[in-house]
Amino acid sequence: MFPTPTITFIFIFLVLVPSATQASEEEQRLYADLLNNYNNLERPVANASEPLIVKVRLFLQQIIDVDEKDQVVQVNAWIRYIWYDYKLQWNPADYGGISDVRFLGSLEQIWKPDILLYNSADENFDTTYKSNQIVYNSGEVMWIPPGILKFTCPMVITWFPFDDQICDLKFGSWTYNGHTLDLQIDSDNPLSPHQMDLSDYVTNGEWGLVATPAKREEKIFECCPEPYYYIVFSMHIRRRTLFYWFNLIIPSLLISVMTIFSFCFPPDAGEKMTLEITILLSVCFFLSMVGEMTPATSDAVPLIGIFFSTCMLVIAASVIFTVVILNLHFRAADTHIMAPLLRKVLLEWMPWMLMMARPGYRYHKGRCIVERPRVHPFKHIDAKIANQKAVITDAATDAQIIMLHRLNTELKEITNRMFEEEEKEAIENDWRFAAMVVDRACLILFSIFITACVVAFIACAPHIIA
Template structure:
């Protein structure tokens, strides 16, 4: 760093009292004459702010134009853009006559002037944009500094509505060292002008497009002082067509196939194998398309929830098919349906899924008795408990008939055997009808559960489609 001599300090203080720079006088309208005047009056004063008084702030007018949107990294939460940054400020007291000096604007090296230390607060990486060594200097004392900036900035990404999401990323411009009493930031253009110009020069046509731009004046308040800053909010919109074609439509096709699989007979083995094949295909589909999904630890995208629920419904439908198939082939071996399950499923859920409860038939067992003259035998036969034929011994007396009606001994023995056979047949028939009623009740429970899951599938698919369509319409209706 060059040492400042006492004579130069005295000269600077004198110039501050009488104006920072006096009007330039050119001996001829040539570049050499103008630069000699600048070298004499302006360039030696590049170390201090170009103002008459230290108490006055210098106004830095700033404007940006979004030239390119390179990409958004959801994992690192960063936004990469290319901007044109335009800074303007005035050098107090500097002026020259355009006719006398031959021009009203001249380019001078950047290092020959005082340049404000404007930076972006959200900067996350080094600026690799090409350097511009010159700035424009006008005859009114206005300095025009235009340069490209490649910005890798931090951005809090919200991907809950992926792929129909908007991202609001802020770029805050301000002086790194100077307080608001020294350097004051002023926007040079409106947000509408920035948006219109950016859309005209935007060169990239990738995943993101510029939706809107807003400007706000902010002040960073610290213990040491306040900083004047300008915050640009760049609202980006994702183009969802790629993800709709590659993710949502294939997933909806597989879910629709699983929905129509309910039309297959539940007792068919092909239904369970068909559902298992769909689950395998859906799992492979999710593994292949996993790279297209955003990776972030803050929020879970709604599309991930959609995929998880779809897979869960497929697994539930397969388990329900296994349950129904088991009922169809093995329900005769089950015990009676618990009362609470019968009431819950057959009385309430059956009404929900529009299956009317089946009326129970009052079955009456009729015993044929050729002997109609003996009232006592009919009464005793109707009151006998259900006894297996093997449990009835051969010498068990049935009733004691009237002595006058006693038949011959061989005929009596045949009647006893016939009575035991009839009771055994009745016992077997009761067991058969009781098992048939139990199987039918289990079968009805399976049908109700199958219809209930079918209804849940329809509701889920309808809600999913309506949600996707509404979000997509809202996405397209945003002011672009």
């Protein structure tokens, strides 16, 4: 007496094994009948004058890499081809209810279109997997070869890193013309901006997918009068700019703003020139990083490259103006004399326009008014002594007069030297104040210019954050 589980197993085996054997025999017979007198070189149309319609659909899985330097894009995708083969039709009732069969893609048992990616950049050109073809009883053949597609894409770097790229995948028959093979786009909604199937799409961290339109084009080559149809699947991708904002743009903006603060240093500060040179080297470093990120092309200069070049020119100009300011600040009265025009511009017009204040001076309508003008103390005394007439006195009085005259001469010489020192100090103070005026003018001008550059940079960008 067998146990209950054993009896159940024997019953299932006796019931299913004959049916499985019968199904295998039916499928074997179906394959034999379908391949009987079948030629895989023959185009599967009943009327040779009619073109075979092949519908193409692209399933985008992932954008693997976008190489701006080599202008090559690599994606993971599936391509679905559907056509009808009039020789591969059968009645499922005659073959045990079998409604579909598979043919090995590697054996080339049935006909399939020689559709290739025209702008392939792979060394093997066709990198799709030789997958099986599914044949339905109606004669419909569906072939979905997956693959890693590597194709060329001309990059427009004018707006880098706020750029959009449109990359085309051109699929077409390599030998069949439009009279024998008619390629059509397989789409559920022709008006949709996404003609690629994105049901299994994996979002890329660097590029956002804006749209995936498709179009059918026709081209006539010089060698052949027949038209050739091909389908162009386009990928409209937009670069995500958050990385560039935090790693390039914002640091460069902060460094450029430091140029403005360098004019807040006193002209005699020794760190003024050191700060300017350090800022210039920092911007040169960022500019070299941008050069490594962008394609090596001479057709256009990227927007961020123009921005960094402008920053570098601004900082270089600030270094030049800093040298001019230091030169003005350290000029001495023994070596330099301020020209009248320069004095008018630097000591009268510009301080009044910049609303600057200077102790002992007042500015009104472009004129400098000295509140306490300096007068030589012996100027009026010498004039009075010269106008007095000599009076004859005794010998004692003459001695006193001679002594007073000598004392007057000594005091006059000491006073002249002090007055000359004050004059030299006043001239040097004029040069120092002129340096301060130029420093203030540079502070205002560079602030306006850098602000204008940032506003123009943001205004020119097609989008700020994607």
